[in-house]
Amino acid sequence: MSLDPSLAKLLHGLIVSCQAEAGEPLYGPSHMAAMARAAAAGGAAGIRANGPADIAAIRAAIGLPIIGLYKANLPGTKIRITPTPDHARQIADAGADVIALDATARPNAEGLAAAERIQQARQATGLPVLADIATFEEGLAAEQAGAAAVATTLSGYSDDSPAQEDPDLDLVRRLAAMLRVPLIAEGRIWTPDQAAEAIALGAFAVVVGTAISRPQVITQRFVARLRCRS
Numbered sequence: 001m002s003l004d005p006s007l008a009k010l011l012h013g014l015i016v017s018c019q020a021e022a023g024e025p026l027y028g029p030s031h032m033a034a035m036a037r038a039a040a041a042g043g044a045a046g047i048r049a050n051g052p053a054d055i056a057a058i059r060a061a062i063g064l065p066i067i068g069l070y071k072a073n074l075p076g077t078k079i080r081i082t083p084t085p086d087h088a089r090q091i092a093d094a095g096a097d098v099i100a101l102d103a104t105a106r107p108n109a110e111g112l113a114a115a116e117r118i119q120q121a122r123q124a125t126g127l128p129v130l131a132d133i134a135t136f137e138e139g140l141a142a143e144q145a146g147a148a149a150v151a152t153t154l155s156g157y158s159d160d161s162p163a164q165e166d167p168d169l170d171l172v173r174r175l176a177a178m179l180r181v182p183l184i185a186e187g188r189i190w191t192p193d194q195a196a197e198a199i200a201l202g203a204f205a206v207v208v209g210t211a212i213s214r215p216q217v218i219t220q221r222f223v224a225r226l227r228c229r230s
Contacts, residue, residue, distance in 0.1 A: 003148075003182070004097075004098070004128040004148055006046075006065040006097035006098055006128070007065070007098065007128060007148060007149055007182060009045060009046065009064075009065050010045050010046050010065060010182075010184075010204065010205040011045075011182075011204060011205065012199055012204070012205065013044070013045025013046065013205050013206075014043070014044050014045055014195065014205070014206055014207075014208060015044065015045060015046040015047065015048055015067065015184070015186075015205055015206065015207040015208070016035075016036070016039035016044045016046075016047055016048070016207075016208060016209070016212050016213060017047075017048040017049075017186075017207050017208065017209030017210075017212075017213060018032045018035040018036045018039065018047055018048070018049050018054070018058065018209075018213050019032070019048070019049065019050045019054075019209060019213065020032065020213075020214070024214070024216065025215075025216060026213075026214075026215070029053045029054050029056070029057035029058075030057065032049060032054040032057060032058060033054075033057040033058050033060070033061040033062075034061075035213050036049070036058040036061055036062050036064075037061050037062060039212070039213075040062045040064055044064065045064065045065070045205065046064050046065040046066065046067060046205070047062065047064055047065070047066050047067070048066075048067040048068075048069070048100065048207055048209070049066055049067070049068060049069075049096075050068075050069050050070065050071050051070055051071070051091070051094075052070070052090045052091055052093070052094035053094075055068045055091055055094040055095050055096050056094040056095055058095075059094065059095030059096075060095075065097045065098065066095060066096050066097050066098070067096065067097070067098045067099075067100050067130055067207075068091035068092070068094065068095075068096025068097075068098065068099060068100065069081050069082050069091065069099070069100040069101065069132075070082045070083075070087035070088070070090060070091050072084075072087055074108075074109045075109065076109045077106065077107065077108050077109040078106050078158075079102045079104075079106055079107070079108045079109070079117075080102065081100060081101055081102040081132055081153075081154075082099060082100060082101035082102065082121065083101075083102065083108050083109065083117075084108070084109075084110075085120040085121055085123070085124035086124075088101065088120075088121040088124050088125050089124050089125055092124075092125035092126075092127055096127065097127065097128075098127060098128050098129070098130050098148070098149070099121050099122075099125055099127050099128070099129050099130065100129075100130040100132055100151070100153075101117055101118070101121055101129060101130075101131065101132065102114075102117075102132050102154065103117065103118060103131035103132055103133050103138060103141075103142040103145075103147060103150075104132075104133060104134050104135075104138055104154055104158050104160070105135075105137075105138055105141075105160065106158065114131070114138065114141060114142060114145065115141065115142075115144070115145035115146075118131060118142065118145045118146055118147050119145065119146060122146060128148030128149065129146070129147050129148055129149075130147065130148065130149045130150070130151055130184065131143075131145075131147035131149070131150045131151065132151050132153035132154050132186075133150055133151070133152065133153070133154060133155075134152075134154040134155045134156070134157060134158040134160055134161035135155070135158075135160050135161050135171070136171060136174050136175060136178075138160075139152075139171075139175045139178075139179065139183070140175075140178060140179070143179050143180065143181050147181060148181060148182075149181050149182040149183070149184055149204070150175060150179055150181060150182070150183050150184065151183075151184040151185075151186045151207065152167075152168055152171050152172055152175070152183075152184070152185055152186055152187055153186040153187055153207070154187070155168040155171050155187055156168060156187060156188065157187075164188075165188065166188060166194070167185065167187055167188045167189045167190075167194055167198065168187060168188075169185075169194070169197060169198060169201060172185045172198050172201050172202070172203050173201040173202065176201055176202025176203055176204075177202060182204030182205065183202065183203055183204055184203060184204055184205050184206070184207060185198035185199075185201075185203040185205075185206045185207070186206070186207035186209075187207075189206060189207070189208050189211065190211045191211075195208060
């Protein structure tokens, strides 16, 4: 397996997704750069980040590989993760090493299929593309279309995939056994044991976001658990 150097650095490592939505207490580039520094200090192998401003701030703060994406809400499509080549160019210019995009079977606003979106992002940036998918078939198709890596990010978030509280480790197992490119486990990974299990099942690396970088959600989970006991 010939890997891009940025991807090779992620082998069996933890990628911390440093993202916050508008209105959340940690929203903004300075907060996300601090979160990325904390992740790096804890031993993270890489960072996943959203939008040019956050990516540029994180790039200035740390030297780890950055998987960049650009969340945008466009009319006429459910595709939100890096929906166009222009979005891909902007995060590449900001300092991303790898471009993450939605590679599900859903068309984008222009009606382009996942294979075309992958190829356009590669051509626009010259960077490796990480295909965020929801199903086994989408993962195989993404590899065929030229994705440098595949991630299970969107399992449970499309109509074609099972909604569940736990990570889709069955999808991790099935894809890891079939793909020639790296398979990255992502989505609802809450514990170190779940992350370790994903690696044991063949994942190349693991992305953890909410369980590390969204303290308000972590707090809500503790509060809800305590209420169940009261």
